[in-house]
Amino acid sequence: MGLNLERVLYTSRARGNADNLMMQVEILAVSQRNNARDGLTGALMIHDGRFLQVLEGAAQDLDRLMRRLADDPRHDEVVVVERAPIAQRDFTGWAMASVRVTPALADTLRDTVGGAASPRETVARMQQAALAQAA
Numbered sequence: 062m063g064l065n066l067e068r069v070l071y072t073s074r075a076r077g078n079a080d081n082l083m084m085q086v087e088i089l090a091v092s093q094r095n096n097a098r099d100g101l102t103g104a105l106m107i108h109d110g111r112f113l114q115v116l117e118g119a120a121q122d123l124d125r126l127m128r129r130l131a132d133d134p135r136h137d138e139v140v141v142v143e144r145a146p147i148a149q150r151d152f153t154g155w156a157m158a159s160v161r162v163t164p165a166l167a168d169t170l171r172d173t174v175g176g177a178a179s180p181r182e183t184v185a186r187m188q189q190a191a192l193a194q195a196a
């Protein structure tokens with residue numbers, strides 16, 4: 062680990078009832094278990110029928126997860142906004158943080174889906190939210 066570190070930021074469209082808390086809890090539980098195993102970290106939020114997720118880890122582990130995500134019927138329209146090498150993680154300690162939506166984050170999500178937000182800014186806002194929630 063540490064070599065080959067990359068970050069993926071993607072959006073997708075929730076299928077079925079996006080407000081289904083049971084679904085969200087299940088996704089988080091499996092994510093935290095698998096990501097701890099695979100050395101992946103990141104954050105996930107859902108709002109207005111859209112997921113926004115940032116993932117960090119080794120390229121081959123990200124590839125494997127992106128393949129599983131592509132096959133997951135709980136969402137579709139998976140659009141990778143950015144995939145890039147990173148020098149260090151922003152979500153150390155979070156196998157998968159669940160970011161609660163604030164009005165500002167709702168705007169960020171909408172702008173990210175619409176291509177109007179810079180990926181770096183979006184990730185920074187999600188990190189700030191995860192840190193604020195943990196405090």
Ligand SMILES: Cc1cc2nc3c(=O)[nH]c(=O)nc-3n(C[C@H](O)[C@H](O)[C@H](O)COP(=O)(O)O)c2cc1C
Nearest residue numbers: 088091092095096112114126129130133135136157
């Ligand atoms: C929006 C969304 C985000 C997800 N994030 C992750 C994740 O970070 N890690 C993960 O392992 N699975 C994640 N999943 C679940 C995967 O698509 C897949 O169901 C799961 O990895 C299968 O794990 P299993 O083979 O251990 O059952 C996510 C699913 C959705 C719909």
